[in-house]
Amino acid sequence: MKGLDILLLFGFVLSCVFVVNLLFKVIAGIFSDEPKQIIYNRIEKISNYFFISYLITYFITNII
Numbered sequence: 668m669k670g671l672d673i674l675l676l677f678g679f680v681l682s683c684v685f686v687v688n689l690l691f692k693v694i695a696g697i698f699s700d701e702p703k704q705i706i707y708n709r710i711e712k713i714s715n716y717f718f719i720s721y722l723i724t725y726f727i728t729n730i731i
Contacts, residue, residue, distance in 0.1 A: 679725055682718035689715065
């Protein structure tokens with residue numbers, strides 16, 4: 668069971684790092700002199716949905 672806990676913790680930390688990196692990218696784009704459009708490829712879109720939904724699910728299950 669401990670191996671599963673470590674795997675879930677790894678997934679949580681990975682999703683936190685990914686979402687923070689994504690937020691920094693958006694904030695840097697907003698505050699730059701010439702804002703550029705952020706374009707995601709297919710893999711980035713899938714990982715965005717996966718990691719953000721994982722974070723939301725993690726917070727919902729641990730708060731309730």
